[in-house]
Each structure stands twice: as structure tokens, then as C-alpha cells.
Amino acid sequence: MALAITAYGTKVLRKVCDEITKDYDGLEALIDNMWETMYEAGGVGLAAPQVNKAIRLFTVDTVQVFEGMNDEDKEDLFEDEEPIKETFINAQIIGESEEVWAENEGCLSLPDINGEVERPWAIEIEYVDRNFKKHKRTFTGYNARVIQHEYDHTEGILYVDHLSGISKRLIKGKLNKIAEGKVSARYRMRFAK
Numbered sequence: 777m778a779l780a781i782t783a784y785g786t787k788v789l790r791k792v793c794d795e796i797t798k799d800y801d802g803l804e805a806l807i808d809n810m811w812e813t814m815y816e817a818g819g820v821g822l823a824a825p826q827v828n829k830a831i832r833l834f835t836v837d838t839v840q841v842f843e844g845m846n847d848e849d850k851e852d853l854f855e856d857e858e859p860i861k862e863t864f865i866n867a868q869i870i871g872e873s874e875e876v877w878a879e880n881e882g883c884l885s886l887p888d889i890n891g892e893v894e895r896p897w898a899i900e901i902e903y904v905d906r907n908f909k910k911h912k913r914t915f916t917g918y919n920a921r922v923i924q925h926e927y928d929h930t931e932g933i934l935y936v937d938h939l940s941g942i943s944k945r946l947i948k949g950k951l952n953k954i955a956e957g958k959v960s961a962r963y964r965m966r967f968a969k
């Protein structure tokens with residue numbers, strides 16, 4: 777079942793999320809619903825606060841994007857790394873590269889807005905997957921960017937927080953409109969008001 781996506785302005789998007797255990801109530805269904813919600817909305821990632829749950833859980837699928845890219849973009853954005861389809865639970869970023877790169881980002885909670893965000897090229901992250909199997913992995917490029925965007929959600933951070941002062945001022949009016957529910961998306965949203 778596709779869930780409503782929380783819009784900019786809802787309090788849950790600003791919470792530092794809690795870790796969960798295997799016996800978190802309804803976890804299996806929640807994860808399934810998040811995958812469905814993400815695909816229905818056309819996202820490459822979705823974090824639990826975006827479905828109104830302040831827990832450390834997010835989904836990422838870069839496979840479909842990878843498959844739609846030309847060879848040059850694949851080489852630039854993935855280098856030799858495989859695209860991923862993964863559920864991240866209780867993730868902690870434990871290292872990041874000094875090398876950074878800027879790229880345009882958007883977010884399902886902030887429809888009709890884009891902005892260029894500078895992020896580390898590579899990260900090291902510890903997490904458990906949906907079977908609570910532990911992983912410690914390094915991701916680079918596009919994979920690392922999507923993971924960092926979703927990870928930020930579990931820290932109560934939105935990509936617009938990373939924008940430069942002038943970019944923030946330019947989108948302020950649009951952000952206020954979203955917070956007031958004055959925006960339409962082709963998926964179901966949950967607004968603050």
C-alpha cells in the first residue's frame with residue numbers, strides 16, 4: 777500500500793530518528809509499503825520520516841537510474857561501482873571522503889524544487905538490512921549521494937539546509953507554500969496544516 781508522503785513543514789521531518797529493533801511493530805509491512813510508496817512517487821530513495829515515522833530506516837534504489845543512463849554518465853557517476861537496491865536500518869555514517877562534488881537534488885517531500893548540493897564523493901556506512909544482517913560498506917558517487925540524502929532525513933536534515941544562502945532565499949517562497957499545503961504532487965501528501 778502506498779503511503780502519504782510528509783511535506784516540508786511537518787514536524788517529523790525535523791526529528792533525529794530513533795534506532796529500531798527487529799520486533800518493531802509492523803516493520804515488515806512498513807518496509808514493503810515504503811518500497812511501494814517510493815516507486816509510485818518515482819523516487820530513488822525514501823526515508824521513514826517521509827511516511828511519518830521517526831525511525832532510522834530508509835530505502836534506496838539506484839538500479840533504475842543506472843539503467844537509464846548513457847555510458848558516459850555511468851562512468852562518471854558510478855565509476856566501477858554497482859548500482860544498489862537496499863533497505864538501510866539503524867545506519868551510521870562512520871567516514872567520508874574529503875573530496876566533494878556538487879549535483880542537483882530534489883526531494884519527494886519538497887515537490888517542484890531543485891537545488892545544487894555539495895556532498896562528499898565517498899562514505900563509509902554501517903547498517904543492518906531488512907533481515908537485520910550487519911554491513912559495513914563504502915559507497916561512492918551517485919550511490920553515496922542518494923544514501924547521504926536519505927541518511928540526512930533520519931537526522932532531521934533536508935537537502936535544502938545544505939544550499940547556499942542565496943539559493944535558500946530564492947526558494948523561500950516556494951518552501952512556505954509547501955508548508956501551507958499550496959502545492960500539488962502526483963502522489964498523495966500529508967501537510968502540516
Ligand SMILES: [Zn+2]
Nearest residue numbers: 882883884885
Ligand atoms: Zn528527500
